[in-house]
Amino acid sequence: MINILVPLVIIFILQLTFYSWWWIILVPLALGFFEKDSAFKASAGTGLGVFLLWFGMAVYQWKNGGEIIVTRIAEVMGVGSGFILALATGLVGFVVAFIAGYAGFSLRKVLIKEYQIS
Amino acid sequence: MRLFKTILAFAALLILINLLNNSQGSIPPLGKFLNPFAGFWQNGEKLDHMDEVLDVKGLRDEVQVVWDERHVPHIFAANTYDVYFAQGFLTARHRLWQMEFQTHVAAGRVSEIIGKKALEFDRMQRRRGLLMAAETTIQRMDEDHETHLILQAYANGVNTWIETLTPATLPMEYKLLNYEPEVWSTLKTALLLKFMAWDLTGRNSEMDLSIIQATLGEDFVNKYYPEDTPRTDPVIPAAKPWRFEAMEPDSIPPAFIPQFVQNLREGEPDEDNGSNNWAVSGDKTASGYPMLANDPHLGLKLPSIWYEVQLTTPDMNVYGASMPGAPAVIIGFNNDVAWGVTNAGSDVMDWFEIEFKDNSYTDYFYMDEWVKSDLRVEEIIIRDGETVLDSFPVTRFGPLVYFGEHKLGNGHPTGLAMRWSAHNPSNEMMAVRNMNLATNMETFYSAIEAFEAPGQNFAMISREGDIAIRHNGRYPLRGLDQGKFVRAGRDTIGEWEDWIPYDQLPAISNPWSGFVSSANQNPVGKKYPYYLGWDYDDYERGSRINDRLGDLKKIKFGDMQDLHMDNFNKQAELMLPFLLKQIDEESLSGDMDIIISDLHSWNYVSDPHEKAAWVYGQWWLRLEQAIWNDELTIFGETRKIPTRSVTARLLLKKPKLTYYDDITTTEKEGRTEIINQAFKQTVLELTDEFGPYGEAWELGRARGTDVNHLLSVKGLGRTGLYTGGGRGIVNATKKDHGPSWRMLVELGELPTAKGIFPGGQSGNPGSPYYDNAVDNWVAGKYYDLHFLDSTNIDLNSKLSLTRLRNYQ
Numbered sequence: 021m022i023n024i025l026v027p028l029v030i031i032f033i034l035q036l037t038f039y040s041w042w043w044i045i046l047v048p049l050a051l052g053f054f055e056k057d058s059a060f061k062a063s064a065g066t067g068l069g070v071f072l073l074w075f076g077m078a079v080y081q082w083k084n085g086g087e088i089i090v091t092r093i094a095e096v097m098g099v100g101s102g103f104i105l106a107l108a109t110g111l112v113g114f115v116v117a118f119i120a121g122y123a124g125f126s127l128r129k130v131l132i133k134e135y136q137i138s
Numbered sequence: 139m140r141l142f143k144t145i146l147a148f149a150a151l152l153i154l155i156n157l158l159n160n161s162q163g164s165i166p167p168l169g170k171f172l173n174p175f176a177g178f179w180q181n182g183e184k185l186d187h188m189d190e191v192l193d194v195k196g197l198r199d200e201v202q203v204v205w206d207e208r209h210v211p212h213i214f215a216a217n218t219y220d221v222y223f224a225q226g227f228l229t230a231r232h233r234l235w236q237m238e239f240q241t242h243v244a245a246g247r248v249s250e251i252i253g254k255k256a257l258e259f260d261r262m263q264r265r266r267g268l269l270m271a272a273e274t275t276i277q278r279m280d281e282d283h284e285t286h287l288i289l290q291a292y293a294n295g296v297n298t299w300i301e302t303l304t305p306a307t308l309p310m311e312y313k314l315l316n317y318e319p320e321v322w323s324t325l326k327t328a329l330l331l332k333f334m335a336w337d338l339t340g341r342n343s344e345m346d347l348s349i350i351q352a353t354l355g356e357d358f359v360n361k362y363y364p365e366d367t368p369r370t371d372p373v374i375p376a377a378k379p380w381r382f383e384a385m386e387p388d389s390i391p392p393a394f395i396p397q398f399v400q401n402l403r404e405g406e407p408d409e410d411n412g413s414n415n416w417a418v419s420g421d422k423t424a425s426g427y428p429m430l431a432n433d434p435h436l437g438l439k440l441p442s443i444w445y446e447v448q449l450t451t452p453d454m455n456v457y458g459a460s461m462p463g464a465p466a467v468i469i470g471f472n473n474d475v476a477w478g479v480t481n482a483g484s485d486v487m488d489w490f491e492i493e494f495k496d497n498s499y500t501d502y503f504y505m506d507e508w509v510k511s512d513l514r515v516e517e518i519i520i521r522d523g524e525t526v527l528d529s530f531p532v533t534r535f536g537p538l539v540y541f542g543e544h545k546l547g548n549g550h551p552t553g554l555a556m557r558w559s560a561h562n563p564s565n566e567m568m569a570v571r572n573m574n575l576a577t578n579m580e581t582f583y584s585a586i587e588a589f590e591a592p593g594q595n596f597a598m599i600s601r602e603g604d605i606a607i608r609h610n611g612r613y614p615l616r617g618l619d620q621g622k623f624v625r626a627g628r629d630t631i632g633e634w635e636d637w638i639p640y641d642q643l644p645a646i647s648n649p650w651s652g653f654v655s656s657a658n659q660n661p662v663g664k665k666y667p668y669y670l671g672w673d674y675d676d677y678e679r680g681s682r683i684n685d686r687l688g689d690l691k692k693i694k695f696g697d698m699q700d701l702h703m704d705n706f707n708k709q710a711e712l713m714l715p716f717l718l719k720q721i722d723e724e725s726l727s728g729d730m731d732i733i734i735s736d737l738h739s740w741n742y743v744s745d746p747h748e749k750a751a752w753v754y755g756q757w758w759l760r761l762e763q764a765i766w767n768d769e770l771t772i773f774g775e776t777r778k779i780p781t782r783s784v785t786a787r788l789l790l791k792k793p794k795l796t797y798y799d800d801i802t803t804t805e806k807e808g809r810t811e812i813i814n815q816a817f818k819q820t821v822l823e824l825t826d827e828f829g830p831y832g833e834a835w836e837l838g839r840a841r842g843t844d845v846n847h848l849l850s851v852k853g854l855g856r857t858g859l860y861t862g863g864g865r866g867i868v869n870a871t872k873k874d875h876g877p878s879w880r881m882l883v884e885l886g887e888l889p890t891a892k893g894i895f896p897g898g899q900s901g902n903p904g905s906p907y908y909d910n911a912v913d914n915w916v917a918g919k920y921y922d923l924h925f926l927d928s929t930n931i932d933l934n935s936k937l938s939l940t941r942l943r944n945y946q
Contacts, residue, residue: 039176039305041169045155077174086182089310089904093178095853109172109179116158116169119151126144 023065027051027117028073035073044070048117052124062125067118075110082106166314178313180306181904188231190938193945196298197223201942204926209899209907212448212457212926218284219291221451222465224942226295229445230322233462233901234299235309236441236848238319241326241463244333245269246518251315253521262405264516265530267537268336271561272328278563279328285568289324292465296322310903311849317521327567330463335560337436338411338481338592342402343673344489345554346777348623352395353772365618366664368783369677371684373595373609373656374644376663382642384667390617391632396491396624398552400540401775408437410875412675413480414702414868415597416655416683417605419648424692427886428599431698432469432478433877435870438845440855440909442897444469444879448926449574456574457891457925459879462901466570469881471891471925474577474601476883480656482593482611485671486559488620488634490535490627494551499531499541503550505629511538535627536561555627557634559612560591579604579647586610587640595656601885606647607654609661609670613638618669638668653687655680657868676783678708678866695892695920698882703918704868705744710754713786714742717757720813729831730821744869746838746862753835755864756824758782761789761816768801782866789813837862844874845896845912847903854903856896856912880920892920 027047034043048066055062082090082102090102099105158169171177186209194201199216201224206212211228215221230237242248246263248256263269279285300319312318351359413434420426436443444459449467458470469478494511495501501508511531518526531538533555541553565588572585578600586596586608593611598604614621614634625632644661646654657679661670686701714737721734733753740750765788766779779785788795789809799807807815821831828834838860847854863869863876870876881893896915900907911921 035173035175039173041158041173041176045151074172074174078172078179081174081179081182084182085184086179086904087184088906088908089178089182089902092853092903096851109174112158112168112172116151116154119147119154123144123147123151126140126147130141130144 023055023061024069024072027066027069031070032073032077044074044113044117045120048120049124052121052126053128055121055125055128059122059125063118063122066121067114070117071110071114074113075106078106078109161316167316170316171313176305178310178904181310181313181902183900183902183905186900186902186905186907188940191941191943194227194298194942195301195945196294197942197944199944203228203940203942205938205940206924207936208446208910208921210446210448210924212450212924214450216451218451218454219287221449221454222288222291223295223298225447225449225460225465226292226322227299227942228295229447229460229462230296230299232899232907233441233445234296234319235311236901237296237330237463238322238326239311239848240333241329244272244329244336246516249518249520249523251317251521254523257518257520257526259405260518261516261526261528262539264518264528265537265539266336266340266556267532267558267561268329268332269516270514270532270537271558272325272332274561274563275332275565276325276328279324279565279567282565282568284571285565286324288465288571289327289567292327293322293324309901314849314851327464330461331566332560334461335592337407338594339486339558339560340407341409341673342406342487342489343778344622344624345396345400345402348394348396349399349772350770350777351393351623354769356393362780362784363622363672363778364784365669365672367660367674367677367781368787369681370660370674370783371677371681372663373607373659373661373680374646374663374666375649375651376665378646378663378665380642380666384642385615385636385639387615387617387620388635389631391620391625394491394623394626396554397546398491398540398544398554399773400554402489402540402554403778408875410865410870410872411436411481412483412658412870413478414655414657414679414683414870415478415480415595415607416653416687416701417597417599417607418687418693419605419652420603422652422687422691422693423884424694425884425886427884428603428605429693429695429698430471430476430478430597430599430883430885431702431881432480432597433702433870433880434469434479435876436878437875438843438878438896439848440845440897440903441848441901442878442895444895446893446895446899446923448924450926454575455925455927457889457923459881459893459895464570465567466574468570469879470574471883471885471889472574472576473889474885475573475579475582475598476885476889476891477573477582477596477598478881479594479596481658482595482609482661483658483671483674484593484609484611484613484661485621485673486591486593486611486613488557488614489624490555490557490632491624492533492535492538492553492555492627493546494531494553497551499538499551499553502531502533503628504534509534533627535633554624559593559614562590562612564588564590564612566590578602579606583608583645595661597654597656599883599885604648605652605654606645607656608645609643611643613643613668613670616669619672620669622672638670642668651688653684655683655687657683676709676781676866678782679868679870682706682708682868695882695884699892699918699920701868702877702880702882703863705751705862707742707744707751707754707864707867709758709782709786709866710740710744710751711742713758713789714740714754716790717761717813717817720810721817722810722814725814728821729825730818733821733831744837744862744864744867746842746860747836748862749831749835749837751862751864752837752840753820753824757817757820760820761785761813764800764812764816765797769797837864841873843871843876843916845909846874856909859912859916861916880915881923882920889925891923891925893923894920
């Protein structure tokens with residue numbers, strides 16, 4: 021659970037302040053790097069955290085004044101509804117964070133192994 | 139293995155970042171776009187609410203803004219600077235992307251946004267000289283202190299709004315196209331004005347007519363492309379005497395066959411750009427007060443072309459439609475005057491074939507010697523590509539728009555230069571400002587003198603009871619037919635030598651009929667001593683308006699609304715009975731009998747439910763093609779065909795015209811044959827497209843109206859609107875073109891006005907005010923326009939107030 025909540029909270033604060041979508045790459049990368057034990061925790065944990073954050077935030081925006089824009093963009097993008105659009109948003113976040121988390125974890129393993137050999 | 143996995147993970151991540159951070163063709167950068175903290179999710183606006191108090195840097199005093207129920211800002215400022223600053227600030231709040239995008243289009247800078255696919259478009263915009271014209275115009279405007287102040291105040295307001303934006307609050311289209319707004323400059327307003335001039339005067343039939351004349355003869359052109367469009371009731375009654383001594387042009391250019399053949403109509407503005415306006419004196423109204431109506435017919439887009447606003451200072455109180463990107467009110471009213479415009483249609487753009495010494499295009503032949511041209515170099519920035527430098531010569535006949543490999547018989551390179559009145563520096567902004575301040579007919583006339591391009595028919599009413607119309611603009615002094623064909627740009631013959639004096643332009647005030655009107659038809663009868671042009675709109679709308687205004691008495695708003703929405707098809711009234719008589723009923727098959735029966739019983743009113751209206755329009759289109767397309771397809775392109783009224787006159791009066799025969803077939807077709815063939819072809823083609831004759835053939839369904847987004851993005855527009863009207867009909871609603879702003883004004887003790895445009899105040903597709911007026915526009919309804927008095931702001935539940943506090 022903590023592996024989901026930590027990225028969720030950190031990215032939430034950073035994105036509220038600095039907007040950029042790059043936080044869903046950088047934070048999972050860093051968290052993955054500091055995850056010692058499990059590749060699954062590093063990738064799926066951060067991925068799920070970001071999924072929940074992006075999906076949740078999208079639904080919040082949608083239901084708080086965003087009905088018109090969401091309906092229009094759903095049509096523009098050829099998806100049936102705002103819910104699917106919010107789901108797609110969450111999934112994009114999940115995939116990015118998942119790969120970034122795994123990349124961070126892998127990097128640590130490579131670096132630490134090389135360090136141990138030397 | 140671990141290293142391999144790591145490399146693989148990072149490679150996947152980089153690919154993903156590249157895909158999601160950059161646009162992929164027309165797909166936006168999904169990482170940014172879907173980001174719920176800054177992407178499109180942030181563009182929802184439940185109420186489009188603005189704070190009650192806002193600190194705004196750059197104001198000189200406090201400005202009060204009253205928002206009405208449709209989100210029209212009524213701006214109350216203590217001084218001129220602040221009112222235009224606030225107009226810029228608030229217009230940008232609602233329309234920033236649209237304003238900026240339109241000026242990018244005008245300047246030929248679309249490649250900066252969408253990449254090299256817009257390069258040819260940008261190149262043509264530059265060569266047509268829109269940017270060049272805007273640059274000289276802004277110099278002229280800056281010379282006038284007040285104009286400079288107004289433009290700069292507006293620009294400062296826009297820029298102050300831009301400074302408030304965050305990645306989250308950027309208009310959605312910037313996110314869709316993945317770019318950011320730049321600083322607004324006064325040049326952008328000048329660009330917008332030049333773009334408006336291009337949109338309204340940029341039609342070119344010279345090359346077509348030159349080719350037609352060279353191929354089919356002078357007689358053909360004289361007969362079928364006449365100066366006097368049949369049946370036209372001119373804007374200024376033909377009987378009006380002209381009591382002035384007219385200037386004579388020095389020389390009439392001789393016939394000339396251009397060797398440089400180019401389709402000048404490629405990329406020209408919509409031929410349906412036009413409008414209706416009329417003014418009625420108090421003698422004809424129920425209230426005894428004068429009334430005015432206007433509806434400019436333009437391409438229908440979202441965000442809407444117009445933005446409603448009321449501007450109030452101690453010396454001004456004006457309401458109306460403004461153009462996002464330009465200060466002041468373009469079409470509107472104040473306490474004392476109301477005005478509306480229609481496109482003048484007089485010819486202000488001529489084409490000249492220029493002979494150059496060599497491929498450097500630095501010297502051209504003029505008055506028996508080689509004269510230096512100015513070489514203009516344009517830098518076209520391409521998104522994700524290398525910047526393109528495009529150079530073209532500018533001659534005394536204007537910029538060389540088309541040139542290339544073509545050589546004259548003597549081996550010299552050649553090209554086509556465009557002389558356009560809007561290339562001249564002018565100050566339309568001052569005209570608009572002074573129109574907004576006008577207090578009577580005289581001050582209004584004095585104001586519009588500076589409105590040089592585009593030429594417009596200004597109809598106006600005043601509280602003093604005057605009604606007037608003026609064919610306003612700057613028109614070159616020319617001989618008959620000068621400007622109808624491409625000419626040789628080699629000497630002074632055919633060159634623009636002077637302008638028609640302003641006080642000799644066609645105008646009339648307070649005619650005995652009690653009304654004035656215009657609908658883009660020929661402005662004058664044969665008595666008028668100057669040649670203004672020939673390619674005016676057909677007679678139908680103008681004639682219908684005059685018929686109705688002649689009949690109407692004790693006119694009320696409802697009568698004016700009915701006339702705006704009038705769907706009577708005069709052309710059908712003239713031609714349909716004749717065409718139906720030619721139908722060989724024995725030869726009809728399938729649904730044709732029922733269709734003919736419906737056409738017989740049709741009352742010529744093109745209401746949306748009328749199937750006959752759709753069939754008739756399509757039949758006429760195919761009939762025109764059957765008559766003209768064979769002869770007029772020359773050098774592989776179908777040239778300009780004669781107007782509806784010319785074709786109608788021929789069909790009615792000339793049973794044996796040789797042009798009825800289709801020269802591409804061995805059979806000999808006559809009038810009756812082509813009428814029958816065109817009908818059958820129409821029915822067969824419409825059946826293919828819409829199925830058996832039924833509901834789908836109704837005008838409102840088969841054609842209807844689409845109000846698309848400026849970028850034509852599906853889902854951001856309103857499509858399939860159930861509309862009537864059409865070409866040649868007062869309600870000139872068409873597929874994606876039509877009345878862009880309907881306004882009615884009565885000038886009593888206080889002005890009373892109604893209006894509507896097919897969109898909404900906001901340019902944000904996520905706002906309820908983006909398209910909230912569309913359904914009412916379709917239904918022919920109007921909104922009351924609240925002309926508020928600064929001393930009496932009644933804040934009822936419909937109104938809300940924002941105070942813009944000056945913050946240093």
